[in-house]
Amino acid sequence: MDKINLATLLLGSLLVFSSIHKPQLYQVISSHPHDVKEFSPFIKTIKQDGRLWLVNLKKNTPSHVMKNFRLTTGRGVKSYMPIVLKSSVVSPIIKDFTSRIDVAAIKNDVEMLSNYKTRLVGSSDNQKAIAQVKQILTSLGYSISQYCYRPDACSIVADKVGDGSSADDVIMLMGHVDSVGKNFAGADDNASGVAVLLEVARVLKDFNSKKTLRFFITNGEESGLFGAEHYADLLTKNGEIKKMVLAINMDMVGYNSNGIVELETDSQYEGLAQWFSQLTGAYTSLKTKITIGAWGSDHVPFIHANVPTLLTIENWSTKTPCYHMECDKPSTINYNYAAEIAKLNLAAMMTKDAE
Numbered sequence: 001m002d003k004i005n006l007a008t009l010l011l012g013s014l015l016v017f018s019s020i021h022k023p024q025l026y027q028v029i030s031s032h033p034h035d036v037k038e039f040s041p042f043i044k045t046i047k048q049d050g051r052l053w054l055v056n057l058k059k060n061t062p063s064h065v066m067k068n069f070r071l072t073t074g075r076g077v078k079s080y081m082p083i084v085l086k087s088s089v090v091s092p093i094i095k096d097f098t099s100r101i102d103v104a105a106i107k108n109d110v111e112m113l114s115n116y117k118t119r120l121v122g123s124s125d126n127q128k129a130i131a132q133v134k135q136i137l138t139s140l141g142y143s144i145s146q147y148c149y150r151p152d153a154c155s156i157v158a159d160k161v162g163d164g165s166s167a168d169d170v171i172m173l174m175g176h177v178d179s180v181g182k183n184f185a186g187a188d189d190n191a192s193g194v195a196v197l198l199e200v201a202r203v204l205k206d207f208n209s210k211k212t213l214r215f216f217i218t219n220g221e222e223s224g225l226f227g228a229e230h231y232a233d234l235l236t237k238n239g240e241i242k243k244m245v246l247a248i249n250m251d252m253v254g255y256n257s258n259g260i261v262e263l264e265t266d267s268q269y270e271g272l273a274q275w276f277s278q279l280t281g282a283y284t285s286l287k288t289k290i291t292i293g294a295w296g297s298d299h300v301p302f303i304h305a306n307v308p309t310l311l312t313i314e315n316w317s318t319k320t321p322c323y324h325m326e327c328d329k330p331s332t333i334n335y336n337y338a339a340e341i342a343k344l345n346l347a348a349m350m351t352k353d354a355e
């Protein structure tokens, strides 16, 4: 073998070797403090921005920590701040409804839900919290259904049927009522989401929608998205999932220092996230960050069921320091920020209704 052929062979082997041993890219799909502590020694962070966290794993990563990661090529996952036009097309009717969002009512409901000793799914206090939310939505005139994936683990669906030929189309707003079970806590995660949902329901009870408006209070999210999975499965089996034209999830919408709301979905609904960004410019004082690569909350089962679905959540890079801790109390909540997210999701529901 001459020198040139030998060099070619060596170079070729090197290229094959390096392509085989190129470290694989994973997306981190858990932020639970316990998980993060456990997997931290095995990761090399490639990119971390908001909800998007991409890593390489060390060779000796134990199999039991692999549940925290999803293999990705890096294509189709991204995080960026979109250009938001200060829209000149602002509907005066929608603007009027967003102006009715009451910061004090959101505060009141966050405190009400945080006053239960625990909202851990299955506990008696969780069931009392669900009963209280059900009572509020009933008193607003919504028609209520209850879906239980276990006798002690129920979610609530509250509907206002549309008035017109598009009443079959459903626009849904959701948030989980359960907490991880710390005492008198879970204010941000996720009393904030439920309180905003109740306030949007209060304001929209007076809106004569063409489509059906649905409010879904999920349960068992912290144990594995059980309530949302159960309901999405049921709608898939009975065919009603096809009626859902938009689903919005709210999970942790109360802690903020920078005025950014993160909008998360999968790549097929990136256009939906960009549409939300434009609404944010038109109806709120917030900035948006779009994250593509959905994980870890109740929007996921609906995305998997092909419903155009989005998560609205506080900016994950600056999320509450009390995440899943006993210090997740009402005093840490920025109620004006939560009210802006209420305005955004209300505007999205009304704009979708007009289509």
Ligand SMILES: [Zn+2]
Pocket (backbone or CB within 6 Å): 176, 189, 190, 221, 251, 252
């Ligand atoms: Zn949550």
